[in-house]
Amino acid sequence: MSAVSNEIEIIDDPGAPAHVPRAADLNPRSEKRAEQQVAILFGLSGVGSLLLIYSYVFVADDIFIFIPIMGNQNAHQLGLGIGMAMSLFFLGMAAVHWAKTLMPETEIVNHRHEFRSSDEDRADFVKTVKDGVAGVQLGRRKLIKRSLAASLGLFALPPVLLLRDLGPLPKKQLEMTSWKAGTRLVTDPGNRPILASDLEVGSVVQTLPAIAEGTERLLSDIAKDPVLLIRLRPEDFQLTPEKFAMTHEGIIAFSKICSHMGCAVALYEQQTKHLLCPCHQSTFDVTRGAKVIFGPAARPLPQLDITVDAEGYLVARAPFNEPVGPSFWERNSQ
């Protein structure tokens, strides 16, 4: 070895160990046996293929069989899968076993060469490039150089521009929901209006804004509109007067869309009165206006101002006073 940087005397390389022949190289009986083993493996692969064909054509897909450990299994699915697995796996095993036991296994030595080109080649290359570039004469042809740069710059714009119609501009869409003053809260699912008097203390209801008969909700609305109604005893709350004024007889309404990344905040713990988002476990304290008490969310869930209409049904008194859901650059409120 040439490349040793520290000047110590190193131990000599004894060279590659001598080749040890395999059983099948020495003994015709072992050779025969190895040959048979390979044939058996190929055979098993064939059995797998047949199993697959049989299961595809003849096994109905509503037959279940009991397999220890795995329990009840669909025979059709299992037959297809196991058949395919066998047909592939044993084909591979046969080839590998064949290579390992019977094909010549002597090692060969190849030589490496440094990748660096010879100095001559490099010099020639540099000269060729220089000559080529000189022929272009960019240095002398200032006008061409500048117009080329300008046109290349412009050339890059159309491809970007062509992507403009991928979608509409955001405008104020992220800031708005379907809630308006007077919109009734309706159950989801069911679309039934909710009588404040029907809500018991401790109950939770998922709601959406009422929509006109015969219209369809857009998924993009369902991504912003859901509201959770929770009824506590009014004395359970520790809210600022403004926030308390947004509740109705102990009923408080929050956006169900997590202020972290927009998952549905779906878990409510009765005892602690905490709302928990299953995505990253942000935890919101309902009694304190959905203040974040744990997890990565940085803001409370927006609260919807609610009251009842003339018939006693719960309605929004005003739209949300801040955008719901995850933050974004243009968001302009705490």
Added chain:
Amino acid sequence: MTTAEKRLGTVANYVDERTGAAGWMKKSLTKVFPDHWSFMLGEVCMYSFVILLLSGTFLTLWFDPSQREVVYEGVYEPLKGLKMSAAYASTLDISFEVRGGLLMRQIHHWAANIFMAAIVAHLLRVFFTGAFRKPREFNWILGILLVTLGLVEGLFGYSLPDDLLSGTGLRITSAIIQAIPLVGTYISFFLFGGAFPGVGFIPRIFTLHVLLIPGAFLAVITIHVMLVWYQKHTQFPGPGKTEKNVVGQPILPVYMAKAGGFFFIVFGITAFLGAVASINPIWLYGPYNPGQISAGSQPDWYMGWLDGLVRMAPPLETHAFGHTISWNILIPALIVPGILFTGMALYPFIESWITGDKREHHLLDRPRNVPNRTALGVMSITFVLISLINGGNDIFATVFDLSINQIMWFSRIAIFILPPLAFVITKRLCLSLQRADRDLVLHGRETGRLVRMPSGEFVEVHEEITPQERWTLTSHEQQPALELSETDSRGVRRPGGFKNKIRVRLSKAHAVSVPKVTAQELKEIEHH
């Protein structure tokens, strides 16, 4: 000559007269591939990619990549009559009505997991053995590109069925995009074709998933493998192996038969998993509805560590001048992974800057002989593992009867403490292993047999190791630390003194090692 040989000869002649391929083929077919189990990891990547192409193409024959709303009328009773996207409905059809469809879906998803696992294992092999050193830096960078593509391809893949679980993943994806200052909202609206969930995302990622990204994969994998071919494979040090040679089996026939066979074995194992182990049973989750969620929402494991980072982030947001910056999203989802991947891509250059080593390397390092690098690797793995554990904190909490708060706080603290600790421990471990190697060469192997000396004391008989083993344990080089004097030969202070100081410090840390046994020392021992 047999007739078969004659016929083959005619074909070969026809092709060669038009391409001159024989010369090149002759050389290629005697090309040597060194054998080691860890060299198969790259092959597993390649094979699972082929499996993905085959099973994925099967799925495209029935999959309908559309967010158009349909009413489900298929055979799966619990969802009958429900409104859902055509994408979800067609995935149900593939699962329940296309014979072999469920098997193919499961094979496809298992193959994706095996693909990512193999890529990560392959990357670690290359890292810990120093295979990324000159002249293989290009291939290292291509490898990092492949991991990144794999993450994106996998995310897009499991988002296609448009079920409740993957839709939640897309909700989070859109929130990450929205968090990018200045342009985030616009990018999100363009990608999704409007406010989330939009109308265009599933068909768009479908095109990316089945056409653009596989195409990019194919191109990068081709260059990657061609470079391996051209630069020849590295080999582990051992008797008869040098920087100037490659020792192994020729392509034809052994390597070809083994590699070909191995493809079928990998495919077979994937099919077996697809047959017996259910994966992503989307019919249990239901169609996506942004107002709902399934508890225990988890991405595939290769995205899980990112989710874990997001979960442990502190609740930080900045509100200023009418704008919001969500550090709680930007840091864990974009900044930290960005630093990690950039650092990985640059590592070969950083290391060669530290060591000042600009030579070619074809003999691999045993990880213990480069303690600093090995420790850095284990440190990074520790970082990712803690994140991954936190990504599954809800599951760990139920399984081990802990509270999520406990795991979250453990992770928040551990992510700062454990990786450096792992570094220190690994480095020490490497040095003790070097010491053990040294003892082995000097004193041989302990046999457990005790002999009584004339003086009455007992000593253990040591068995000398073979010259081959001795060579393997001592043939690595131990590069001394860089010495950069602060002044040049004329006594003038060099520019960049601070940079040099850091470089010398790092170089010193990198060069720490237990001196290996020299021939001199062995001779001295023999004389005793």
